[in-house]
Amino acid sequence: xxxxxxxxxxxxxxxxxxxxxxxxxxxxxxxxxxxxxxxxxxxxxxxxxxxxxxxxxxxxxxxxxxxxxxxxxxxxxxxxxxxxxxxxxxxxxxxxxxxxxxxxxxxxxxxxxxxxxxxxxxxxxxxxxxxxxxxxxxxxxxxxxxxxxxxxxxxxxxxxxxxxxxxxxxxxxxxxxxxxxxxxxxxxxxxxxxxxxxxxxxxxxxxxxxxxxxxxxxxxxxxxxxxxxxxxxxxxxxxxxxxxxxxxxxxxxxxxxxxxxxxxxxxxxxxxxxxxxxxxxxxxxxxxxxxxxxxxxxxxxxxxxxxxxxxxxxxxxxxxxxxxxxxxxxxxxxxxxxxxxxxxxxxxxxxxxxxxxxxxxxxxxxxxx
Amino acid sequence: xxxxxxxxxxxxxxxxxxxxxxxxxxxxxxxxxxxxxxxxxxxxxxxxxxxxxxxxxxxxxxxxxxxxxxxxxxxxxxxxxxxxxxxxxxxxxxxxxxxxxxxxxxxxxxxxxxxxxxxxxxxxxxxxxxxxxxxxxxxxxxxxxxxxxxxxxxxxxxxxxxxxxxxxxxxxxxxxxxxxxxxxxxxxxxxxxxxxxxxxxxxxxxxxxxxxxxxxxxxxxxxxxxxxxxxxxxxxxxxxxxxxxxxxxxxxxxxxxxxxxxxxxxxxxxxxxxxxxxxxxxxxxxxxxxxxxxxxxxxxxxxxxxxxxxxxxxxxxxxxxxxxxxxxxxxxxxxxxxxxxxxxxxxxxxxxxxxxxxxxxxxxxxxxxxxxxxxxxxxxxxxxxxxxxxxxxxxxxxxxxxxxxxxxxxxxxxxxxxxxxxxxxxxxxxxxxxxx
Numbered sequence: 001x002x003x004x005x006x007x008x009x010x011x012x013x014x015x016x017x018x019x020x021x022x023x024x025x026x027x028x029x030x031x032x033x034x035x036x037x038x039x040x041x042x043x044x045x046x047x048x049x050x051x052x053x054x055x056x057x058x059x060x061x062x063x064x065x066x067x068x069x070x071x072x073x074x075x076x077x078x079x080x081x082x083x084x085x086x087x088x089x090x091x092x093x094x095x096x097x098x099x100x101x102x103x104x105x106x107x108x109x110x111x112x113x114x115x116x117x118x119x120x121x122x123x124x125x126x127x128x129x130x131x132x133x134x135x136x137x138x139x140x141x142x143x144x145x146x147x148x149x150x151x152x153x154x155x156x157x158x159x160x161x162x163x164x165x166x167x168x169x170x171x172x173x174x175x176x177x178x179x180x181x182x183x184x185x186x187x188x189x190x191x192x193x194x195x196x197x198x199x200x201x202x203x204x205x206x207x208x209x210x211x212x213x214x215x216x217x218x219x220x221x222x223x224x225x226x227x228x229x230x231x232x233x234x235x236x237x238x239x240x241x242x243x244x245x246x247x248x249x250x251x252x253x254x255x256x257x258x259x260x261x262x263x264x265x266x267x268x269x270x271x272x273x274x275x276x277x278x279x280x281x282x283x284x285x286x287x288x289x290x291x292x293x294x295x296x297x298x299x300x301x302x303x304x305x306x307x308x309x310x311x312x313x314x315x316x317x318x319x320x321x322x323x324x325x326x327x328x329x330x331x332x333x334x335x336x337x338x339x340x341x342x343x344x345x346x347x348x349x350x351x352x353x354x355x356x357x358x359x360x361x362x363x364x365x366x367x368x369x
Numbered sequence: 370x371x372x373x374x375x376x377x378x379x380x381x382x383x384x385x386x387x388x389x390x391x392x393x394x395x396x397x398x399x400x401x402x403x404x405x406x407x408x409x410x411x412x413x414x415x416x417x418x419x420x421x422x423x424x425x426x427x428x429x430x431x432x433x434x435x436x437x438x439x440x441x442x443x444x445x446x447x448x449x450x451x452x453x454x455x456x457x458x459x460x461x462x463x464x465x466x467x468x469x470x471x472x473x474x475x476x477x478x479x480x481x482x483x484x485x486x487x488x489x490x491x492x493x494x495x496x497x498x499x500x501x502x503x504x505x506x507x508x509x510x511x512x513x514x515x516x517x518x519x520x521x522x523x524x525x526x527x528x529x530x531x532x533x534x535x536x537x538x539x540x541x542x543x544x545x546x547x548x549x550x551x552x553x554x555x556x557x558x559x560x561x562x563x564x565x566x567x568x569x570x571x572x573x574x575x576x577x578x579x580x581x582x583x584x585x586x587x588x589x590x591x592x593x594x595x596x597x598x599x600x601x602x603x604x605x606x607x608x609x610x611x612x613x614x615x616x617x618x619x620x621x622x623x624x625x626x627x628x629x630x631x632x633x634x635x636x637x638x639x640x641x642x643x644x645x646x647x648x649x650x651x652x653x654x655x656x657x658x659x660x661x662x663x664x665x666x667x668x669x670x671x672x673x674x675x676x677x678x679x680x681x682x683x684x685x686x687x688x689x690x691x692x693x694x695x696x697x698x699x700x701x702x703x704x705x706x707x708x709x710x711x712x713x714x715x716x717x718x719x720x721x722x723x724x725x726x727x728x729x730x731x732x733x734x735x736x737x738x739x740x741x742x743x744x745x746x747x748x749x750x751x752x753x754x755x756x757x758x759x760x761x762x763x764x765x766x767x768x769x770x771x772x773x774x775x776x777x778x779x780x781x782x783x784x785x786x787x788x789x790x791x792x793x794x795x796x797x798x799x800x801x802x803x804x805x
Binding site for chain 2: 037113256
């Protein structure tokens with residue numbers, strides 16, 4: 001892996017936005033509504049604030065390790081063993097996540113368009129796309145992300161703006177949904193919705209200094225929180241609870257009720273385009289992240305030979321769940337509850353230990369003097 | 370991999386992807402599909418349903434065949450009726466004898482018979498919402514009458530002005546914005562209200578004209594008597610009862626009122642207008658009101674609603690106290706008596722009279738929703754819901770059960786803006802009181 005700066009802030013923010021906001025077009029709005037009823041948007045804001053605070057703490061701790069990624073920091077803390085443990089944890093977590101998301105995208109496209117095609121057949125096309133884009137490396141991937149993000153943004157804006165006439169403010173009442181406990185205590189593990197931030201701690205070798213990472217992280221969290229909050233708010237303003245908690249594809253459902261007079265109907269075709277673009281970039285970025293972390297963990301010179309084996313693992317794992325119901329259960333009850341453990345838990349612990357080790361080493365060096 | 374080999378590889382992959390995605394499992398030639406535009410559901414025998422499909426004939430709709438210009442009316446559609454245990458099994462059965470595969474994504478109207486609607490249509494609405502091909506924006510109608518009312522209605526639809534029957538349904542069902550005699554009762558709206566704790570669903574009433582020629586026309590089924598009027602106004606009818614004859618037999622007027630998923634009553638055209646005013650969805654319409662001074666005459670206004678109504682709900686002695694203020698604007702279209710209501714000193718008389726007329730009808734209509742139908746069709750529960758902090762508190766409050774105890778205070782603010790193209794009405798010479 002090259003350690004030189006090969007992309008800028010805009011590209012980094014774009015890829016993080018794709019990694020975090022893709023869930024808006026999957027089941028996120030109905031999952032949030034299912035958790036806290038009409039207060040799904042409040043929980044999104046709350047979770048975003050918590051994430052921002054956590055990130056600021058992490059960025060502060062990280063400031064002492066400018067230019068290093070989590071693997072370098074792991075190595076600094078405990079040599080090869082910690083580096084390998086950190087690397088493997090990240091790889092396993094991401095393989096699990098991408099497998100589930102791959103199947104989710106596949107199932108959704110099966111519901112929307114390819115109703116008669118076997119799941120494996122549709123998955124194959126996603127995986128082929130992933131292989132090709134990862135083969136050409138990170139640079140084309142992030143540059144594509146920076147091109148795709150505005151297109152996806154326009155698609156989302158069309159859907160949200162078109163829904164304004166269907167907005168009913170009584171739909172977000174009672175304001176606290178299923179209750180403040182569910183939002184502020186039960187909602188804490190929901191910081192997992194920002195687990196897409198994890199790659200941020202692996203891009204320093206491709207980027208500038210510590211300030212860049214901090215700025216990118218803050219901007220990515222703020223923009224994502226705005227997008228996610230507005231998205232779920234638009235959905236809830238159109239579909240009242242409990243209807244809102246019922247949909248498999250909430251944003252698709254939102255786009256289906258849109259009509260601009262008699263001439264512009266079936267706006268969901270716009271949604272399909274943006275949905276597949278975002279999905280492809282998301283899955284490809286995930287695969288690239290896996291092979292990159294794995295190759296760096298084991299100090300492999302080339303990452304390309306890893307693409308096919310990891311794709312096969314992801315492809316096979318994605319076919320393990322028996323149904324979409326099982327996939328949605330995993331997404332809702334496991335991924336969106338526990339994926340914070342790696343992104344925030346492991347990273348924070350590692351950074352705190354690294355800080356302590358660094359202080360200790362500095363103390364020892366001083367005493368030695 | 371060399372640059373040339375790589376290019377060939379990429380082109381090959383792209384070609385394989387393109388061809389296999391378009392030509393494999395989901396291959397559906399447009400020519401092999403047939404598009405029903407309306408579906409009618411009646412009660413069948415032995416727990417089954419009788420399903421009627423109105424199918425568009427593509428060549429006729431597109432203006433093909435000899436003569437061109439489209440078929441129009443019945444020529445452009447075909448009908449089939451089947452008895453089946455459910456909607457989807459019925460579609461399966463129809464697919465066995467229709468040469469093309471049914472594609473339900475062009476369905477514009479879903480018609481339930483009154484009999485089925487009174488029994489409850491929850492299971493059908495749920496399955497329609499779950500189905501990918503059915504559009505959430507399809508209109509939901511209830512065909513009045515006993516027996517196979519839905520089938521009867523669909524077979525009577527003859528859109529003479531439209532070669533495309535789908536366009537006919539779109540146009541006629543969106544006409545509420547300039548008539549106020551029906552409402553936006555789409556499938557998704559019906560479903561949202563059906564499962565809602567704060568409002569109840571409605572569906573457009575449909576029926577076939579009862580009169581064959583103009584001599585048969587009578588006002589027996591008009592609702593004017595129960596409203597205490599001496600003569601019927603244009604809104605005092607429900608679908609099927611309109612005093613009209615013509616080649617277009619199908620009628621749409623009024624609303625079917627539901628409590629949950631069961632039909633419990635009907636609104637006539639005027640009550641439908643008032644329902645739209647209460648929701649803030651009343652576009653504009655010609656409204657006839659009695660002349661405030663000359664008893665035997667009427668004044669015709671073009672009324673529109675430019676502001677959302679102000680609605681408040683308070684609990685007084687455990688009973689909902691509902692206050693509604695409706696803001697309307699009007700243009701004068703006709704003053705049969707010739708009294709100069711356009712003048713600055715008399716316009717207030719007309720405004721007050723119109724306000725009083727609408728307020729009286731509104732109060733009656735609201736009492737009817739609460740006492741007779743026990744169904745919160747205007748959705749006042751939405752205002753009440755805002756007073757609660759959590760969902761459990763709101764559910765435990767049980768608004769649906771409290772609504773029938775409601776007391777209503779209605780206030781209408783109507784301002785006459787324009788007198789049309791005449792500043793005053795001059796009586797015809799030779800008679801005492803001017804007439805149009």
